Amino acid sequence: MDSDDDYNKPTHTQHHGETEEIDLDEKFPNRPRNQSPTLPFHVLFQTLFNPLSEIKKKPAGTARRKVGQSGGASLNPVERRREVIDRFISRWRKEVGDDIYPAFRLILPDKDRDRAMYGIKEKVIGKLLIKIMKIDKNSEDGLNLLNWKLPGQAAASSMAGDFAGRCYTVISKRPMRTEPGNMTIEEVNERLDQLSAAPKEEQQLTILTEFYRRMNPEELTWLIRIILRQMKVGATERTFFDVWHPDAENLYSISSSLRRVCWELHDPNIRLEAEDRGITLMQCFQPQLAQFQMHSLERMIGRMRPTEDDPVFWIEEKLDGERMQLHMDSDASVPGGRTFRFWSRKAKDYTYLYGNGIHDEHGALTRYLKDAFADGVESLILDGEMITWDTEQDAIAPFGTLKTAALSEQRNPYSSSSRPLFRVFDILYLNGRDLTRYTLRDRRNALQKSIKPAHHRLEIHPYEEATGTSEVEESLRKVVAEASEGLVLKNPRSPYRLNERHDDWMKVKPEYMTEFGESLDLVIIGGYYGSGHRGGGLASFLCGLRADDAHSSQGGTTTKFYSFCRVGGGFTAADYANVRHHTDGKWHEWNPRKPPTSYIELAGGDAQHERPDMWIKPEDSVVLCVKASSVSASDMFRIGLTLRFPRFKRLRGDKDWKSALSVQEFLDLKANAEQERKEKEFNVDSSRKKRMKRTTKKPLTIAGYDADAEAQYAIPSGHIFEGLNFYIMTDSVTPVRKSKAELEQLVKANGGKFYQTNSAAPDMICVADRRTVKAASLQKNGTVDIIRPSWILDCIKQSEIDVGMPDLLLPLEPRHTFYATQDRQEQIAESIDQFNDSYARNTTIDELRNILEEMSKNHHFDKPSCPEAIRKLNEHIQEKVNSGWELPIGWLFKGLTFVFPQSERLDDTDLEGSTQISRQHRLHSAGNTARFAGAHVVDSSKSSSVTHIVVAPDASASEISPIRKSWSRKAPQKLPHLVTVDWIEQSWEQRTLLDEEGFQPPKGA
Template structure:
């Protein structure tokens, strides 16, 4: 495709002169801004050099070839070889082209190039253009494969390779009809010019892609597509490229977010940045500090936050559900807003307080205290609903910006919550502690209600402080927490333990398992691709027999889980047709954005147990409610599709969860909750009113009659409340025993009415029976001790068979109080006609179970484990002799019980519970596994040298193998938890 500098000379010389002047002016502007920028003196390298000498070798380096010990010892480590590949390319560039490597780096790291605008091309749109470029029929197999790239490939091969990998799918189609077999003649500079044209004309991509197709072979085009999609995974991180280019490159990028600046300012390897150049600069975007992912336990979090015994205080902040944003204000009163990915949002939020188009800055006239000339703030931009007076869920910022331009006071609005200040009055604050920066923030900001406010925090010192706050944010349907060290400095572009995020999905007591039916599947992409389902849509059973969409679950599955589900449902899936959805089986929400790629009939499907951190409203699912942070727990082979959780049962369990939170003192004040006026429910004959009870077992007590005579003492419920629960579940309320036949008389105290019934020899049932029925969603048999206040003489046999000899119910789950009482009294119970269990019986039982999947109590029955201790990591190194290491093992093993490494102690307990055996002697020939912690990798090579002479070589594996096996309730392959010798 011709470009302006390639146009032939004709009579329009004046037009060409104008273009030339524009180009010259552009270069002059660049020279003025970057006076010391390098200039390449030689032609650019061909694009083929980029992937032949850089991309492909880096990917090959990821695949570690097998080799013997001597060869492995001589071979360079992957990280060393990775740097050698990059350094060779950079050296060739400097020699053959020049010192300006920006043209190459913007293709190597396209997601970091802020100079080029977006292309407006995603996979499906790019596939449509390629179909036109290659001039293939839209009805052909290749066209279908390009447009349905997540699904298995059709035509010619049943192999599903490339499913979920769009560039690979494109290569498959292009290679059949490529115009070139050898690499093309396009240089890196020419590729950049064409990509600029592609970005400038977002409505007409065809001419540029046509030129790429004409001048590139299939492999070049595959890499080009990765660049356009900004999905470059070449086996090396951007930090590795930066470190190979210049020692200060990563630091400069963190404070500037400019790839061009890094390439131009640091073209000389001998040049070093001043300390002032490595700090944040006003009106220049930077890479913000990020929170580290949560550690294994809250105890670990607290230890990281308390490095000394003198100051143990840490800060607990609510994790906001918005977009990370930095605000810059200069002396002229000009604002700039940048996102975490350095995207400029100034047009959205405003450039000054006088900017009438700005949705935020026009409200910030009084947001800064006198004396503040310039500053940089770090915070979260969220959406605020002024009607609900609450933060709206993530993903609504764009609509809030549009709504604010209507000046509707009730519309959603952008709301900036500030949690840090990095620059104030010409002074960088990144080398000050978080505590000092907070003091500076308080002295600089004058909060503007629901426009710009300082994010609050709570001080903590213990694990319980974290749990209390986490319960609070879960109750408010929040994102989670961020734990911060107030003594820490600001780390640009880093993710470290000074900031730790804690999400509610990690709190076991906050979750609730739901048995849900799979009704749809979504194809994965990238590493989760391959034409297989990576996530599933789950549903609840409605009264009309159909299934209502409830949530999408994609986390928690292992490879084995996917294989089992695929095997059990193979051949039963159907492509989802948006024009003709299977509404006779499945009902989606009217505005549901994500629709499954395939669906399955309920009778052909499976039930899975799903755990969620909390429940929240959602218009993306038919139920109107969905799980936050859903996670797969296990496959429910013991349940048929007909027994899936119903909508009614779900809402009943939702009520139970809310009651459990109250009983465990986990409910806190809902600061954002909207006050509502509720109607009262009048009960015939009652002298009080009661709020309607949210019980959804609508027909549990149908055709049943009740006379409620007293309140209940435990749990404490008034007479009217109990009547409301019965009535809401279909029961009828009467005020005497003569009003109906077979009436159930309910009382918890021996009042006069009850004494009258006793004289008449009429049964009196405690209210506890009603509560238990509602909790289980079934009509339970009445138990004598728990449910009966009065049993007429001669009716005792009626209640036999409801509990065992210990008093444990056959029909419902036992409570904690009942279990305590049962354990206290079990020692006094003697069972008749019980023969002692012999060792032969146990051996026979083990032999039978070994042919099936063993229960969790016998999971490790064939494991003989030696637990390595981290004490040796500080005392031994890999150069120690085998005899020294062995002696050290024997000495340290005797102290295992007192060791502070909870991971290995946990392993010992789990092995004991799972019928495994832990040995003390390292030379024990029966050892099957040597279990080591992450911190002990440096000694693995020495351990393996010790084991080489044994006839039976144990497997050396991570302690995670034991913990993950116990969590998944199956013995996982130990080879999935390898340790490399270092």
């Protein structure tokens, strides 16, 4: 096997022909050879890119197999993608040869680290195309290319945000050729190598001119996507790798080299040796990534599989820097005796910046690491985050300052006010041994013994041990107070998983936590155009605060808004449509030379920080309810403050610009919030003393309030009742007992307001569970509905379950109604079915038992005896799914046939009894889930229709091997898919069929 240094050297020179071929032969004598020239470039998009893009656009089930293939069953998108890729690879091997690297460089341009970055983005390409096609830059097409995010004219308007699509619209009007050109894939690669090395615009213009002359508009469109490394054809590199070779993904994970994947694994029948499957010193690998938070903290912690014997998980602060891996090796031939290499998460080599040795004069970091390693450490690989440390503030500097700090450190060592700091949180290799298979706890022990931290240069990242959510919430309060990025929860019992997101590492960011930050009502004063699927419309908005004390030049006052924050997250398509509906025709293009200072004031004076693409008068605008994690200082916005992680919550149709938040009101809110936080900290600290001092004599209460009730009563918090007013008249009797004060605190904690009279606020919700004088008086009035406290409790409970729709109120049911008017009763009756089962609320076990008992007593059900009706129902469901409806959960595995071979053999393995029982329980449970979701579960003997073989995730090689052999004999033409039980469980949980590639048994099994 060739050394990694050889693989990292450029393979293309400025010369061509025999010299370059000899050079390649010397460096890579075992590389595969092609017997024929490479395919034409247009074959790539005609047979690969376009078909994959069509599969991405069409919903599953729209394509059918040809007659005679599996009985006409529909192909799922995964199979269709694999078929397209397999056809292309087979054609290449047949017509060209085994060296597919030239094609993969264009298919996966973002994974090819052997070609340097081009240094040109959309605007530069637009300028070059204008020169090549001799277009007036002020013409319609010229403006469409230069302002590609803005809506264009005619056909170009639909391409807003899609630069390549916008280029196609312009080029197709003036093509040099209409039919596909004759450039081969190898020629395109040669020109792209030249483009990446072109130092000036003149050379770039010459190369792009040749492309324009030899390609038709569609070819040029795909070429531009390759240059921008924005393919988005609907298939990931994992799919291409899996079709190419069974070990391709593993080799890429440990090497980050597309060339090695193509050249070392050209024969799918030759597998990687065991010693070649682990990470290697001085060879860039793909790091493990943290999973996004998708659940409550309780579920996140549960997914880390804690046990009674070891319930601990770790909490680390999430650093806002650049992920980096450091490789160190002993080398007696170099000064200092050590060599270093640095790579980023994207496999970019940063050794030139941080240094290759102890005495590297250009190294911003390594010159300080002479004594950073313990005696006996000869070689290691460290994983961590490179951040900037501000020595004057004695704190971490904001994101985006890292490269500047490193260059400053290179020029002025020891005297720079900011410096790169490498915070290490993992060690993966030590003295020739791969540590990725060891647990995180063992790796951290090895790290502590191997590193001697260099103060504010190389440090071990700290962590805290925790066992529950309270520690996470306390850590989140700290990171919010310090304006930090967030947290990462880690499972100390887990191995290191290369190139994978897994539940063993999970991010927790402050914006996900409901108890932090305020909901603020802000006016939209500007808009920014989006790109991609948000192209052509305003995708994010500049929001402002009202400055009522601004004085006009004519005397008196005029209302002006100061820029405050930019909001782009949390919007649905319906939200965007709602904003457009209320502001259509009222937007104005921002003119930097004549800014609308009478209405809007930005930060930075003439610099106009956060300048929007469009602006709108405040009186013509709308008010947004915005949620944020905290307030932070920023000179990019007019008042010097902004929101951290702002997210849109809802449109405030009941408010206008006059009633939205002003600068002074916001400053008052901020001051009050800080005071409340201090008081809360004091109350928490003194709560134990208060409880100890309490005597048996109950203190005096006034109007149903207990002075200590709010501090002592732990209640769920959220925003489900935001904007609602409550008049609570009695305690809760059923289903649980809660006092009037407890109910009022529940309402307040979830965003609502409560009052002590019915007429104190409009649209009052009256609540009672007993016929008191007040309740009887309202009922006698006959115009007011009275609901039971159970509705409040059910809404809160359902919001905790439906994490994707936490602010959705439940409709009223008869069980929630104490008294309702006649019209209201009819409406309430529609929220349940004929068996009193709720359409919107999760039914409890007791309720479900009562419903089933009632059904069995009073209703008779015939078994389904009409296959035609069932067929029509299936067709109807499929039509709805094809038109964009979400697949009903009961049809999730429709048309699939599963077999669980391991569930039939309890004694074939040497697993311990408890482990075997746990495995059998999971397999049995998954079988029930599959049946409920429409699958057919059969015995292994009925093999003719089986589509999936399901095994335990911990299945060993001795278990899997006989299964594969047995099924190979039964179905030699097309083997069923072999997946672990995780695929069924996670597909059910996410309500969609997941890609099976990530749920296959280990390759060695």
